[in-house]
Amino acid sequence: MVRTDVQLMLDVKAGDGTSFELLLQRYRTPLVNFLYRMVRNREQAEDLAQEVFLRVYRAREDYIPSAKFTTWLFRIATNLALNSVRDNRYQKLEVSIDAPVTVDAEDGDEKLLDVPEKHPNIEQHLVEDSRRKMIRHAIDKLPEKQRAAVLLHKYEELDYAEIAKILNCSESALKSLLFRAYEALRVELAPLVAHHVKQ
Amino acid sequence: MSCERMESRILGYVDGRLKENERVEVEKHLADCAPCRLRVQEFSAVSGLLDELPLIEPSSEFDARVHALVAAEPVPKASWWAWLHFSPRIALAASFLLVMALYLGYGTDKRVEPPPDDQAMMQDLPVLEDHDVLQNFEPLKTLPAPVQADDASDTEQQQQM
Numbered sequence: 340m341v342r343t344d345v346q347l348m349l350d351v352k353a354g355d356g357t358s359f360e361l362l363l364q365r366y367r368t369p370l371v372n373f374l375y376r377m378v379r380n381r382e383q384a385e386d387l388a389q390e391v392f393l394r395v396y397r398a399r400e401d402y403i404p405s406a407k408f409t410t411w412l413f414r415i416a417t418n419l420a421l422n423s424v425r426d427n428r429y430q431k432l433e434v435s436i437d438a439p440v441t442v443d444a445e446d447g448d449e450k451l452l453d454v455p456e457k458h459p460n461i462e463q464h465l466v467e468d469s470r471r472k473m474i475r476h477a478i479d480k481l482p483e484k485q486r487a488a489v490l491l492h493k494y495e496e497l498d499y500a501e502i503a504k505i506l507n508c509s510e511s512a513l514k515s516l517l518f519r520a521y522e523a524l525r526v527e528l529a530p531l532v533a534h535h536v537k538q
Numbered sequence: 539m540s541c542e543r544m545e546s547r548i549l550g551y552v553d554g555r556l557k558e559n560e561r562v563e564v565e566k567h568l569a570d571c572a573p574c575r576l577r578v579q580e581f582s583a584v585s586g587l588l589d590e591l592p593l594i595e596p597s598s599e600f601d602a603r604v605h606a607l608v609a610a611e612p613v614p615k616a617s618w619w620a621w622l623h624f625s626p627r628i629a630l631a632a633s634f635l636l637v638m639a640l641y642l643g644y645g646t647d648k649r650v651e652p653p654p655d656d657q658a659m660m661q662d663l664p665v666l667e668d669h670d671v672l673q674n675f676e677p678l679k680t681l682p683a684p685v686q687a688d689d690a691s692d693t694e695q696q697q698q699m
Contacts, residue, residue: 359608368593371600375594385597389607392607392608393604393611396607396608396611397611467590470587470590474588474591478588492549492553498555499555514545514547515545518546518549524588532584535582536583
């Protein structure tokens with residue numbers, strides 16, 4: 340029988356190291372992806388994900404299953420990501436405007452889980468790559484709290500109550516936040532959206 | 539339902555997360571509202587576009603780094619309270635001993651009436667205690683000896699008579 344996250348965490352609390360390993364395997368990919376989409380830097384995303392796991396481990400003795408494990412886990416991750424995004428923003432402000440413009444290295448830095456061989460020709464691959472860049476860019480342009488809400492809702496499939504707890508707001512405020520985020524994405528991705536709607 | 543109210547439900551409708559009664563209400567509104575119908579289509583398109591972003595795989599060193607971080611954590615020193623907490627058998631045994639001690643100390647204290655002679659003696663106990671106190675009272679011992687000579691001569695005189 341598959342043990343729930345809460346059961347695993349209670350076992351970690353009781354000193355069972357293998358349960359921590361199972362939680363690591365269960366959440367390493369979702370956490371790294373969530374953080375990568377938040378901070379847009381692979382190395383930084385992995386560092387933050389490691390910090391999340393370390394904090395979970397450190398808090399094991401005080402763990403009380405009062406909420407869903409994912410709520411707790413992604414709350415830690417979101418707080419770390421928001422702090423990191425704010426720190427990065429201040430660092431970028433300090434960079435000289437004379438600094439040379441560089442290509443976004445992150446876009447070419449993805450080890451994709453889906454197989455690239457499925458693209459029959461290079462032209463189609465380039466088109467898809469261009470679409471992905473556009474989508475990533477649209478997500479990056481969202482204010483960080485809206486971005487976190489969209490990522491938790493769309494990719495982690497957490498329910499409204501969980502996301503509201505993670506972002507420390509009411510459910511109605513969250514729905515409003517998500518609506519504004521989707522409105523912004525609709526405008527930013529208008530050419531792609533129009534193509535979809537025509538179909 | 540108004541178009542404003544749709545704002546809080548449109549995304550739930552697109553994702554199929556609405557309750558049955560909410561879904562019916564939204565569909566009733568959509569049947570009469572072309573702008574909201576278009577918005578639903580557009581939000582569905584946005585949702586579909588977000589699906590196009592691929593997942594990335596954590597690097598091969600990721601797990602090893604987490605293990606190293608965890609291994610570097612100091613082992614917490616458990617207090618003896620924590621030891622009790624993690625040893626329910628010991629806690630149970632201690633509780634049992636405590637209950638037994640209380641039972642033996644107080645539970646078996648059934649009063650037995652002493653025999654009548656003992657009762658009389660116990661009633662006279664204050665008198666006996668007073669006697670003992672007087673007998674051992676130090677100041678009395680330091681008093682001069684009683685005047686027995688006169689009494690003795692009186693006795694002798696009476697005998698001679």
